[in-house]
Amino acid sequence: MSQSQTSWDEQIPEQALTLPSRYFYDRTIFEAERDRIFMGAWHFGCHVNELSEPGAYVVRDIFDQSVILMRDKAGDIHGFHNVCQHRGNRLLNETRGVQKGLIRCAYHSWCYGQNGALKGAPRSQNIPTFNIDEHRIPPVRVQEFAGSVFFNLDSNAIDMETLFPDAEAAIRQSIPKMDEMKLVQEDDVIIPANWKVIMDNSIEGYHFQLSGPHHVDLASLIDFSEYNLVHKDNWWTYSAPANREAKSAYGVPVDSDIDASDFFNIGLWPHNTFYQFPYSKCMGTFMMIPLDEEHTILRFGYYTPYDELPEVSRAAIDWMNNDLGPEDIDLNISVQKGLHSLGYDQGRYMIDSERSNESEHLVLHFHRLVFRALHGINQSHQ
Ligand code: FES
Ligand SMILES: [Fe+2]
Known part of the structure; x- marks a missing residue:
């Protein structure tokens, strides 16, 4: 230089x-x-209308990270990491789809709700101290902006209205x-x-x-x-x-x-x-x-x-x-x-x-x- x-x-x-x-x-x-x-950074994920029904999702990858954006039955949009909390298997492999029921991991069938909460883990009832509430998929920050869903891997990022007045x-x-x-x-x-x-x-x-x-x-x-x-x-x-x-x-x-x-x-x-x-x-x-x-x-x-x-x-x-x-x-x-x-x-x-x-x-x-x-x-x- x-x-x-x-x-x-x-x-x-x-x-x-x-x-x-x-x-x-x-x-x-x-x-x-x-x-x-x-x-x-704030990454464009999809238009809000791509998540028009419960269970509709879009998967976005950036570098080695993969994020699920999904609408739940109550109408809320959630962002969470695309990874099973058991041994780390990637959960969803399609870019878009509608997950009607629970998200089931293809490895040992741990099942997650549309907000990333663990709902079931086979044999977990036999494991002392296993608390299903402690294995929620970590959330990813999402924000609706201009009819679109954005996500940010930094949970402390400045919100979009402040960053883009x-x-x-x-x-x-x-x-x-x-x-x-x-x-x-x-x-x-x-x-x-x-x-x-x-x-x-x-x-x-x-x-x-x-x-x-x-x-x-x-x-x-x-x-x-x-x-x-x-x-x-x-x-x-x-x-x-x-x-x-x-x-x-x-x-x-x-x-x-x-x-x-x-x-x-x-x-x-x-x-x-x-x-x-x-x-x-x-x-x-x-x-x-x-x-x-x-x-x-x-x-x-x-x-x-x-x-x-x-x-x-x-x-x-x-x-x-x-x-x-x-x-x-x-x-x-x-x-x-x-x-x-x-x-x-x-x-x-x-x-x-x-x-x-x-x-x-x-x-x-x-x-x-x-x-x-x-x-x-x-x-x-x-
Ligand atoms: S890695 Fe997902 S259930 Fe085992
Ligand atoms: Fe050009």
Whole structure:
């Protein structure tokens, strides 16, 4: 690193050099990110409507941890570790399902309720001092936020309203049907790139008109001159009005009954993104789930408020999966390779004083959040 740790953080944005390359492939730095960022982060689990009936569950894994999010008969949503309290067997192996009765461990049939409480253990009546109440599965903190269920492995984490003030209102304003959303599909892609490489790519518009053809298509669907990238400490938005001149969107003709909703994206530190493509009539989630320093699951979730998926939504989802997404993924893979080059360490953030639609100020903001979390620097408000 050519500057001291403190001076990197204090660079003038318009003159700033990027995080050194090793932040994107160094094992020690990745382990510090795991411990200091992700183990205390709020992770998007699912939309509330994915847990619409008693026993409905979603299983989410992060690193070597696996968490069950489940609704009980009383309607409450519980989070608990996906592990039997007898000898440690993993309990549920499907990502989604409905557990009608008790959760039965496949090893020795210890059975748990929908809140993680142990209900039965074969032969336990023969064991003196065995108290069934002492073997509840440890809970995982969950919070409902913007129609979604989030979980946090740190029971002392700051609650989401405090960490992301006004973010829920921003989501609801741009995605008014948030509460009505139902899962359409979820696609996981493992990308050989550091999670930050993927995030960096998603929070700047500099490459929109300069990289691949599908990015140019996206830029043509929005009023790009109004593309606005804003950060509020631990959350950020990048959004633009739809281009009202557009004749078609994702190969589907634009007619008067297609609602021209804005292009809207909101990021919640460190790795959760909700978005809405213009004209798409659907909502997407975009999650970066790190596997190691150079591999990341990119999880594309798609949600609709309609009973029948509109044609334009299907077209938008397919376009994201088959066209725009791969264009960005190819760039991310290529960047990850380039970061190892002996001919590169730090680049230059292209930040202009206007914080324009092509400025990379959000990338610097995001890197500062990472840097401060890693090095224990208190966040300043700017
Ligand atoms: S490990 Fe689950 S019942 Fe034995
Ligand atoms: Fe992109």
